[in-house]
Amino acid sequence: MIPIIxxxxxxxxxxxxxxxxxxxxxxYLPIAVIAALDAVFGGxxxxxxxxxxxxxxxxxxLSNVLVAALIVFLGxxxxxxxxxxxxxxxxxxxxxxxxxxAIRRHLFGx
Amino acid sequence: MMSERTPDPGSSAxxxxxxxxxxxxxxxxxxxxxxxxTGNVLxxxxxxxxxxAVVAQVRTTQEEGLVGLRQADLIQLLDDVTTxxxxxxxxxxxxxxxxADLLDDDSEAAGEAAQQRLDSYRILxxxxxxxxxxxxxxxxxxxxxxxxxxxxxxVQELRDAGAEAIQIGDVRVVTSxxxxxxxxxxxxxxxxxxxxxxxxxxxxxxxxxxxxxAIPGGFNDVVRRSGGTVAIETPGSVVVDALHEPAEPRYAxxxxxxxx
Numbered sequence: 001m002i003p004i005i006x007x008x009x010x011x012x013x014x015x016x017x018x019x020x021x022x023x024x025x026x027x028y029l030p031i032a033v034i035a036a037l038d039a040v041f042g043g044x045x046x047x048x049x050x051x052x053x054x055x056x057x058x059x060x061x062l063s064n065v066l067v068a069a070l071i072v073f074l075g076x077x078x079x080x081x082x083x084x085x086x087x088x089x090x091x092x093x094x095x096x097x098x099x100x101x102a103i104r105r106h107l108f109g110x
Numbered sequence: 111m112m113s114e115r116t117p118d119p120g121s122s123a124x125x126x127x128x129x130x131x132x133x134x135x136x137x138x139x140x141x142x143x144x145x146x147x148t149g150n151v152l153x154x155x156x157x158x159x160x161x162x163a164v165v166a167q168v169r170t171t172q173e174e175g176l177v178g179l180r181q182a183d184l185i186q187l188l189d190d191v192t193t194x195x196x197x198x199x200x201x202x203x204x205x206x207x208x209x210a211d212l213l214d215d216d217s218e219a220a221g222e223a224a225q226q227r228l229d230s231y232r233i234l235x236x237x238x239x240x241x242x243x244x245x246x247x248x249x250x251x252x253x254x255x256x257x258x259x260x261x262x263x264x265v266q267e268l269r270d271a272g273a274e275a276i277q278i279g280d281v282r283v284v285t286s287x288x289x290x291x292x293x294x295x296x297x298x299x300x301x302x303x304x305x306x307x308x309x310x311x312x313x314x315x316x317x318x319x320x321x322x323x324a325i326p327g328g329f330n331d332v333v334r335r336s337g338g339t340v341a342i343e344t345p346g347s348v349v350v351d352a353l354h355e356p357a358e359p360r361y362a363x364x365x366x367x368x369x370x
Contacts, residue, residue: 057153076181
């Protein structure tokens with residue numbers, strides 16, 4: 001329950017405080033958010049399968065975000081920023097889809 | 111940090127069957143517990159950060175300015191804007207040249223010339239009334255023998271004699287005017303029926319116009335031979351006040367080139 005409270009608190013704080021994204025962060029934030037969502041869905045699936053581990057979740061969350069940001073940075077430096085970002089988003093989207101499918105199977109058996 | 115590893119009892123078949131129920135039970139159990147272990151709190155913190163980030167990103171996307179674009183997009187944008195600016199510059203130069211041209215000519219004379227052209231076009235098109243010296247022709251045709259052809263020939267004769275504005279009854283005669291006889295033999299001028307006695311007014315040189323009507327075999331003779339009467343008056347000034355509604359040409363458009 002506590003994690004969900006955390007999520008709701010974060011969204012509420014965001015809506016109330018209306019933070020503006022600092023300039024240097026803007027190219028990385030979208031991809032980082034998708035990567036974090038991928039970790040979250042992975043965590044939910046692990047929870048439903050009974051193998052959820054706090055340490056594993058935290059590490060996977062942070063490493064996903066860092067790797068995504070790194071890939072965006074590298075892509076921009078190499079000049080393939082747009083394509084690489086698209087690729088990353090596609091892969092993350094695939095993983096989110098498969099995690100959601102597993103969650104669905106666990107919850108509804110279908 | 112506590113891990114929630116629950117060893118699954120039973121055969122795999124049983125596991126298959128109870129999996130959804132077990133998963134759902136686990137879900138409700140987790141949602142219900144408010145146990146604050148270090149791990150839980152850390153996860154909550156991360157999810158809070160995620161919540162803030164999502165809201166911030168959505169807001170940024172909604173009000174995206176130039177900050178969020180990548181380099182390639184910005185270069186493209188710059189190219190577009192530069193091209194637009196170049197085109198506008200060229201247009202400015204063109205318009206300034208036209209303006210200088212117009213200012214160069216003696217503006218008053220140009221204005222007067224334009225007004226004169228407008229007036230003469232209006233008279234020709236029939237959208238303005240006209241007055242001046244001319245003739246008043248009254249034709250009586252009691253037997254309705256006169257045909258549209260005869261009236262047409264009269265108009266041609268008047269034009270040949272220099273008539274500048276012609277009116278039959280209360281229909282203005284312009285370039286698009288046509289003559290016909292309707293079923294009962296009455297005269298139709300551009301579709302409007304004009305009854306005898308016909309009153310025709312024409313503005314031009316009175317002498318030349320009346321002379322044109324009086325030539326042997328001309329209009330006067332045609333009327334008399336048909337058993338009608340024609341009377342021509344030359345008052346000091348004739349008013350042609352019937353107007354014509356101009357219609358937009360549907361098929362014809364002007365040839366591009368120099369216009370006078």
